[in-house]
Amino acid sequence: SQQGEEDPQALSIQEGENATMNCSYKTSINNLQWYRQNSGRGLVHLILIRSNEREKHSGRLRVTLDTSKKSSSLLITASRAADTASYFCATANAGNNRKLIWGLGTSLAVNP
């Protein structure tokens, strides 16, 4: 069953702007991950944040996690046309460590 829900479903910005997308989930988690998928291709892991962490950075990516609100956000700073892709969050639920629960994704278009 899907538990992650990304918001917004679609986002269109200009190159150089920042892009923020959000993910909400329903149950207690061990970790939350963000993946990118270019059109018609496989997914690429971007970043993982554990339930005891609040913020994590990787290059131009910043992820926050608020376990009290059961939500996470992914910020891409100084976006580039190459960032155009779909972004998915996935949660590893506490107590069931064999399966990831996936959201439906945010489609990001970065216009040159």
Add this chain to the structure above:
Amino acid sequence: DVKVTQSSRYLVKRTGEKVFLECVQDMDHENMFWYRQDPGLGLRLIYFSYDVKMKEKGDIPEGYSVSREKKERFSLILESASTNQTSMYLCASSFLGAVNEKLFFGSGTQLSVL
């Protein structure tokens, strides 16, 4: 560079055919997964395997079977393909100690069943 390779990028099959989707990883990963991805439904887990000859059903195993005879290869089998199995199929792998951390995905197989 780590690699998960799916044998076909596009595949067209007829209803009732037996279909084999192959996936090979070169990272010595213990865990391997098969997902299907459909618009509006996201990624859904079909089967996964945490060791050679071991398999567990995912959320939508009906109509599918899997085979893992060697550590690096995980095959998805559609016993009798149906039109509702038209989809993008994604294979993934991960380390044993990180079954739900950092999955590596193949490029996907877009299967059309006519």
